[in-house]
Amino acid sequence: MLPNHRRCISCRKVSHKQTFWRIVRVFPSHAVQLDQGMGRSVYLCPTADCLQAAQKKNRLGRSLKANVPETIYHVLWQRLSSDGSLEDSHSSEDSHTNDPLSPTGNPAPSFTTEKTSLEKTSIVNFKETALE
Numbered sequence: 437m438l439p440n441h442r443r444c445i446s447c448r449k450v451s452h453k454q455t456f457w458r459i460v461r462v463f464p465s466h467a468v469q470l471d472q473g474m475g476r477s478v479y480l481c482p483t484a485d486c487l488q489a490a491q492k493k494n495r496l497g498r499s500l501k502a503n504v505p506e507t508i509y510h511v512l513w514q515r516l517s518s519d520g521s522l523e524d525s526h527s528s529e530d531s532h533t534n535d536p537l538s539p540t541g542n543p544a545p546s547f548t549t550e551k552t553s554l555e556k557t558s559i560v561n562f563k564e565t566a567l568e
Contacts, residue, residue: 442479445495446486457482457512461500468496468504470511476500480512482519487512 437443442453456479461468463475478499480486487509490496496504 444481444486445478445499446490447481447483449481451481453479455482456480457515459496459500459504459508461502466502468500468502468508470508482516484516487516 437450440453441450442456443450444456458471459468459478459480460470460473461476462473476499478496480490480496491509494504496508
């Protein structure tokens with residue numbers, strides 16, 4: 437697989453990771469959330485077919501090895517309906533290729549990667565213990 441490419445857990449399509457929705461089981465809390473966080477991640481095409489199959493066959497729960505709350509599915513269905521792109525199949529590949537940054541054609545949200553003081557302290561403490 438190419439760098440920065442991922443596979444949809446529903447249809448098995450491979451594409452750039454920015455074209456998918458990301459669902460994460462956060463470590464160590466094991467909470468399931470959307471789009472950000474560190475932990476086990478799965479990717480899902482932003483189409484009605486993929487979302488319906490993932491929900492019906494519990495593909496998110498099995499892949500994440502955690503229970504996925506219904507609120508996650510509700511948020512994903514709302515995203516799908518608010519995009520105005522309720523696609524029933526992958527036949528229209530144009531929606532995936534309009535902008536490589538986002539499935540909706542809008543720029544992807546940017547997240548800061550600055551470390552908090554707690555993270556900096558943890559890294560320094562880790563380095564000090566590793567040197568001893």
